[in-house]
Amino acid sequence: MNKEYLIRWIKAAGIRAIKTMAxxxxxxxxxxxxxxxxxxxxxxxxxxxxxxxxxLTSIAGLPELKV
Structure with missing residues (x-):
């Protein structure tokens, strides 16, 4: 896993978590x-x-992130 992908994952997972919390x-x-x-x-x-x-669910994968 490269640094660029990790940053994109953190942003996508964070946005998804904030929406879920709201x-x-x-x-x-x-x-x-x-x-x-x-x-x-x-x-x-x-x-x-x-x-x-x-x-935790996002660890399984985020469909919006293409590898």
Missing amino acids: QTAVATIGTTAAMSEVNWVMVASTAGLAGIMSL
Whole structure:
């Protein structure tokens, strides 16, 4: 793996993780708001975990990066 590919992978995986975290946060806010008040600690921890899972999934490969 060369340095250029690694930099492209980090950028692509980071963008994918941020998008996943944002989607998870929106879904969690909507769910908790419907139940009662928004639990921001739960929103942050759920979104953070989703971001970590996204990065781990990206290790298997990113289709937008051609080798």
